[in-house]
Amino acid sequence: MAALLGTPGPAQKLVVQFADANGIAVGYMKFGESPAAMRRLEQEFRVLTGLPKGLGPEALKLEKIGTGLGLFLSALQGSPLPGRVAPCAHTITLLRRFQNGAESLPVHDHPWLQRALRANPAAAPWIEILESRPWPVTAIHGDLAPWNILTGPHGLHCVDWECGALDGFIGSDAAHHVLQTAFLLKNWTPEKARLKSTDWLSQKMEFEPREAEAVVRLTALMARHESLTDGHAADAPLQKWRYKVWGELCD
Numbered sequence: 001m002a003a004l005l006g007t008p009g010p011a012q013k014l015v016v017q018f019a020d021a022n023g024i025a026v027g028y029m030k031f032g033e034s035p036a037a038m039r040r041l042e043q044e045f046r047v048l049t050g051l052p053k054g055l056g057p058e059a060l061k062l063e064k065i066g067t068g069l070g071l072f073l074s075a076l077q078g079s080p081l082p083g084r085v086a087p088c089a090h091t092i093t094l095l096r097r098f099q100n101g102a103e104s105l106p107v108h109d110h111p112w113l114q115r116a117l118r119a120n121p122a123a124a125p126w127i128e129i130l131e132s133r134p135w136p137v138t139a140i141h142g143d144l145a146p147w148n149i150l151t152g153p154h155g156l157h158c159v160d161w162e163c164g165a166l167d168g169f170i171g172s173d174a175a176h177h178v179l180q181t182a183f184l185l186k187n188w189t190p191e192k193a194r195l196k197s198t199d200w201l202s203q204k205m206e207f208e209p210r211e212a213e214a215v216v217r218l219t220a221l222m223a224r225h226e227s228l229t230d231g232h233a234a235d236a237p238l239q240k241w242r243y244k245v246w247g248e249l250c251d
Helices: 035-050 089-098 111-119 121-128 172-186 190-204 209-230 237-246
Strands: 002-004 014-019 025-032 059-065 068-074 103-105 135-140 149-152 155-158 165-169
Touching: 025 035, 035 059, 035 068, 035 165, 035 209, 089 135, 089 149, 089 155, 089 172, 111 121, 111 135, 111 165, 111 209, 121 209, 165 172, 172 190, 172 209, 172 237, 190 209, 190 237, 209 237
Parallel strands: none
Antiparallel strands: 002 014, 014 025, 025 068, 059 068, 103 135, 135 165, 149 155
């Protein structure tokens, strides 16, 4: 087996990879002791056990180990996608699988939008832009980026679902993909990233331009809110950047 100590921070987790005699990965265990890490492990287990089969690894077991939690996962065979800002055509197909059979609800009943409103009441004007139609309540990965998407013999799968949800919003994963890679790979300004991701959503996912901008801004808000909930500093570079993507209405 091999161990990865994980990224330092309030939600840091140890990841252990188990391999067979030929060195082929057969499973993983994620272990965390901090409150934020254990909350993330519980969330990943809950999401993986509720997803349609084949979208991610199988969650085998979540159990208390010493003073922390251990999440045991099956192994997925494949390699991460090449780093690029916009989701490729295969990723778009994968995202459509997330929406399979999703129920649509008006904005005042949609759980993801209501969480955004609770996170920051200033989200209300952007949510109002989406009031013209009901929206699917769909599974989301929550941290979609090329390095969390594996391509293998059976197509695309996603790993690291600890930011995921079963009651998310259509388009938020695609918006996150563009924003995350824009910051980490391209060093784009918040304004450029917001514009490019808005254009991409309106062209590729059939949003009206103003709807697309609302989804992008709300995605940045929610990603920032989740990180702050974990205990990350508000003045960290990524959080300050997301604050600016979210825009002038920030509190």
